Amino acid sequence: MPKYVLIYHGSPQFESKEAGMAHMTAWRAWSGGLGDAVVDPGMPVGPSMTLNQDGSVTEGGGANPASGVTILQAASMEDALELAKPCPHLSAGGTIEVAEALDMEM
Numbered sequence: 001m002p003k004y005v006l007i008y009h010g011s012p013q014f015e016s017k018e019a020g021m022a023h024m025t026a027w028r029a030w031s032g033g034l035g036d037a038v039v040d041p042g043m044p045v046g047p048s049m050t051l052n053q054d055g056s057v058t059e060g061g062g063a064n065p066a067s068g069v070t071i072l073q074a075a076s077m078e079d080a081l082e083l084a085k086p087c088p089h090l091s092a093g094g095t096i097e098v099a100e101a102l103d104m105e106m
Contacts, residue, residue, distance in 0.1 A: 002101070005071055049061070068089075
């Protein structure tokens with residue numbers, strides 16, 4: 001079954017510690033509900049740097065930097081998108097980029 005990388009963009013800000021904890025509770029419920037579709041639950045990521053073709057480095061990861069990743073398996077891109085739609089990251093103001101992980105012989 002194909003694998004899909006969910007790349008989270010945006011870092012939700014919460015008005016209180018309780019709101020942040022409620023978000024994490026919702027996140028765990030969503031992630032746990034994915035069952036066997038989860039290949040790797042992934043992790044949040046910190047501030048990023050972009051390495052450019054000329055070797056220079058740009059701080060901050062661009063206009064919409066990544067804030068985390070998850071790897072799922074799904075029958076199709078449409079199924080992967082459906083699995084991602086209920087993710088609490090979206091309701092907290094973030095976006096999710098979904099890309100198929102391609103098998104490649106090296």
